Amino acid sequence: MKFLEHPTRNLFFTGKGGVGKTSVACATAVRLADAGKKVLLVSTDPASNLDEVLGVALGNHPTAIPAIATLFAMNLDPQKSAAEYRERMVGPYRGLLPDAAVKSMEEQFSGSCTLEIAAFDEFSRLLGDPTATAEFDHVIFDTAPTGHTLRLLTLPSAWDGFMEENTTGTSCLGPLAGLHHQQKLYQESVKALGDPAMTTLVLVARADASALREAARTSGELAELGVRNQTLVVNGVFHAIDVSDPYAVALEQRGSVALASMPDGLKAFPQTMIPLSPDGILGIESLRRLGDSDRSTARETLRDATTRPEEQAVEQLQLPMLSELIDDLVAPGHGVILAMGKGGVGKTTVAAAIAVAIAQRGYEVHLSTTDPAAHIAAAMNDESLPTLSVNRIDPEVETAKYSAEVLRKAGKNLDQKGKALLEEDLRSPCTEEIAVFRAFADAVAAGTNKFVVLDTAPTGHTILLLDSALAYHREVTRQSSEMPEAVEKLLPRLRDPDFTRVLIVTLPEATPVHEAASLQRDLRRAEIEPYAWIINQVLSPLAITDPLMKQRQAHEQKYLREVSEMQASRVGIIPWQIVPPIGLQALSRLTSEERTAVKT
Numbered sequence: 001m002k003f004l005e006h007p008t009r010n011l012f013f014t015g016k017g018g019v020g021k022t023s024v025a026c027a028t029a030v031r032l033a034d035a036g037k038k039v040l041l042v043s044t045d046p047a048s049n050l051d052e053v054l055g056v057a058l059g060n061h062p063t064a065i066p067a068i069a070t071l072f073a074m075n076l077d078p079q080k081s082a083a084e085y086r087e088r089m090v091g092p093y094r095g096l097l098p099d100a101a102v103k104s105m106e107e108q109f110s111g112s113c114t115l116e117i118a119a120f121d122e123f124s125r126l127l128g129d130p131t132a133t134a135e136f137d138h139v140i141f142d143t144a145p146t147g148h149t150l151r152l153l154t155l156p157s158a159w160d161g162f163m164e165e166n167t168t169g170t171s172c173l174g175p176l177a178g179l180h181h182q183q184k185l186y187q188e189s190v191k192a193l194g195d196p197a198m199t200t201l202v203l204v205a206r207a208d209a210s211a212l213r214e215a216a217r218t219s220g221e222l223a224e225l226g227v228r229n230q231t232l233v234v235n236g237v238f239h240a241i242d243v244s245d246p247y248a249v250a251l252e253q254r255g256s257v258a259l260a261s262m263p264d265g266l267k268a269f270p271q272t273m274i275p276l277s278p279d280g281i282l283g284i285e286s287l288r289r290l291g292d293s294d295r296s297t298a299r300e301t302l303r304d305a306t307t308r309p310e311e312q313a314v315e316q317l318q319l320p321m322l323s324e325l326i327d328d329l330v331a332p333g334h335g336v337i338l339a340m341g342k343g344g345v346g347k348t349t350v351a352a353a354i355a356v357a358i359a360q361r362g363y364e365v366h367l368s369t370t371d372p373a374a375h376i377a378a379a380m381n382d383e384s385l386p387t388l389s390v391n392r393i394d395p396e397v398e399t400a401k402y403s404a405e406v407l408r409k410a411g412k413n414l415d416q417k418g419k420a421l422l423e424e425d426l427r428s429p430c431t432e433e434i435a436v437f438r439a440f441a442d443a444v445a446a447g448t449n450k451f452v453v454l455d456t457a458p459t460g461h462t463i464l465l466l467d468s469a470l471a472y473h474r475e476v477t478r479q480s481s482e483m484p485e486a487v488e489k490l491l492p493r494l495r496d497p498d499f500t501r502v503l504i505v506t507l508p509e510a511t512p513v514h515e516a517a518s519l520q521r522d523l524r525r526a527e528i529e530p531y532a533w534i535i536n537q538v539l540s541p542l543a544i545t546d547p548l549m550k551q552r553q554a555h556e557q558k559y560l561r562e563v564s565e566m567q568a569s570r571v572g573i574i575p576w577q578i579v580p581p582i583g584l585q586a587l588s589r590l591t592s593e594e595r596t597a598v599k600t
Contacts, residue, residue, distance in 0.1 A: 002270045003231040004031060008200045010127065010192065012141045015204035016214045017342045018511045020235040023281040024204050024274070025142045026053050027290040032138050033071035034288070040133055041073040042126060043142035044119040048075045049510055050142065055283055067284040072136070082118035119143065120186070128189035194226030201230045203266070207237050207255030210344050216263035232269040234259065238276040241546050247539075248546035250578040278551035280510070280558075317540065317560045322350075322572040323591045325532055326357050329501060333363070336447035336493070339455040339534075340523075341505035342515050346536040349581050349590070350505050350574070351455035356584055357591035359388035364450040368393055368443050385584070393439045395432050402426075402435035444493055444500075445486040494528055501531035506563070508535055508556035517566055532570035533563050541575045 001024075003011070013025040022043070029041040040062055043050045050073055051058050056065055062072040090106050123141060126132050133139050192198050203219055205211040212234075219230055238255055240248035274290060281290055329337060339351040348369050355367035367390045403426040411419050446452050493499050502523065506516040520530055539553040540560065564571055574590050581587050 001028065001031070001233065001272045003200055003202060003233075003272070004028065007032065007138060008196070008198055008229070009137070010139050010141070010199040011202055012143075012193070012199065013202045013204055014143065014218055016211055016344050017515050018344060018507060018509050019204050019206050019211050020274075020281070021202075021204040022049060022053060022142050022511070023277075023287070023290060024202070024233055024235060025140055026050070026281070027287045028202075029071055029073070029138075029140050030068065030284060030287045032140075033065075033068045036070065037137040038070045038135065039072065039138045039140060040126075040136040041071065041140045041142070042076060042123060043074075044076045044122050045143050048142065049514065050075055052510075053282055053287070065284075076119070076122040079118075081122055120189070124185050124189040127192050128185045128187075190226075194228070196229035199227070199229060201227050202233055203230060203269070204233045204235055207234055207258050208344075209258045209261065212258060212262050212266065214343065216265045219269075220265055230269055231272070232266050233272045233274060235274045236276040237273045238548070241548055245544060245546040245549065246578055247542055247544055247576065248549050251549070251576075254580075276548065276552075278548050279555040317557050317564065319535070319540075319560060319564060319571050319573045321541075322353070322534060322574050323357075325570060325572045326354070326591055328570075329354065330358055330361060330363060330451075332498060334447060334450055335452075335498070336444050336500045337451065337453045338500065338502045339453070339505055340502060340519060340530075342512060342519075345505045345507050345512055345516075346574075347505040348455045349587070350503065350534050350536065351453050353574075353581065353587040353590040354503075355388060355390075355451075355453040356385070356587045358451050358453070359385045360588070363387060365389070365453060366391075366443070366446060366450060367453045369455050393436060393443070395436050398435040398439050399426075399432045402438065403431065441486045441490045444490060447493070447499065495526075497529060497531065500528075502528060503532050503534050504530050505534045505536060508538055508540075508559045508563075510559065513559045513562055516563075520566070530569075532572055533566075535560065535563060535571065535573045537576045538573040539576055541573070 011025075011028060013021045013028075015021040022045070025043075026041065029039045033039045041050065054065055054073055056063060056073065058073055058075045060074060060076055062074050065071040065073060086106060090102060094102055126139060127141075201219075201222060203215040205215040215232065223230065237259075238248075238251050240252045242248055277286070277290065281287060337351070337354060339347040339354070341347040351369060352367060355365050359365040364387045367388065369390075369392055403423075406426060407419070407422065411422050414422060440454065443452055443454060504516050504520060506512045516533065523530055538560070539549065539556060542553070544550050544553055560573075577586070577589070579586055581590055
């Protein structure tokens, strides 16, 4: 790994879910420790799997890793910190304000922005206080702060009394309001992040267009804030061993195309290419091998893995195909179908495939998406289906409209500093979520007389935020009839399983499955029960002969079983596609797949 030729004291790893940043961070820590350095490896990820990768139970204090004397690791818990911070902020108002108002405050402090601030609060002690990690040569962070968090913490106006008077209803100023006493610590942390002699930002991606775009976006955002010492790691680069296997050849070609069209912003960085591992990266020895770019060594590793007795015969878990769920989805004759999931799992493709399948059965269907995948809309127009309409809810347009409204109403009496903080608050992910949510409410209402398929589903937090805001509004005005009908009926519709079917989309890998489980918990907290889990890009049904892909095929069984046992009432799988599912014909294949026998 090139960034280890002259490693800085602090190394931050960032990347979208499922790209392998935890594995790369752990492998980095092992290599530095093997070189005789004393290393502390830290994760602030709520769904951290450091314990699983290192094989040691971790807590919120440095724990020695038995296999390497100079390696220590810890899991910080931003969820717990956020809960404690939320209670500190809300507790004093219990008994003084109406219950509905207290509930609204609690939900304001339950969103992603609160978690971001709590995570930064956790690792600021390690980054900004030199005495906290003085005994270590290197500190490695599995997760990096977002650009939004850093902008909030670097705005001088964020530390004045403006937040105590904020009444915008947005969800990011509140989480910051109680952190004044740690201003100096945060300033030192931000300073350390921007010092190239102290800190390296490691952008982790896959040989995949969407992962590389996300890395480029993160890179540019953090560079603007002074975090400029960056390097790129492309994990999971695949080279076919059996060139007669069409799936292996297609996977290699897809990665080559993505790397050839890498965003310009990434091309200038030092680059490390890590070959695709034949199975999960678990244990110190597998971490030592990660990043070995020598193909002969990689083949030896593969032979070792495939000759282990426990890997010779793996029972393939038989799960239903997505096609087997379509009859039940169309049974009501109308309603809303939501495809939910983290970025990069394919929820837009799943939504489009289901919309096409229902329309081909003669039902009137409206498909709405926030994804700029114009190729899907173009393909549908070229092969027009008379009962299918498509539109795109543009997050930028909706956010601009919402932000202008908030600035007009809440910002008219603010001074320049107050407006600067409010404008930053409106640049947060929470603002876009709320803005898109308003357009989403109108789309859901159309499901009373036709099918509406959406991949613009709100998070459980956003639903509860609306719920608490409506409750507070009713408490104050006592006139719920003032609410628009689409908004007034939105929550009952989303919570009605006969009207709304929620599909959780994931991949058969550790991080996407664990993040999907977190999404399911949020939905249940909002009293919405998911209808089914859809597992995308599954290798199990395919007649694969390439030995590395066969090993990956065996490894994914663990996560298929995990989903099937995760209180999921229904599961549907989509096999990995040789041809990317773009256009009506390709989308139709996703809902008409027949199970393919696996060659042995």
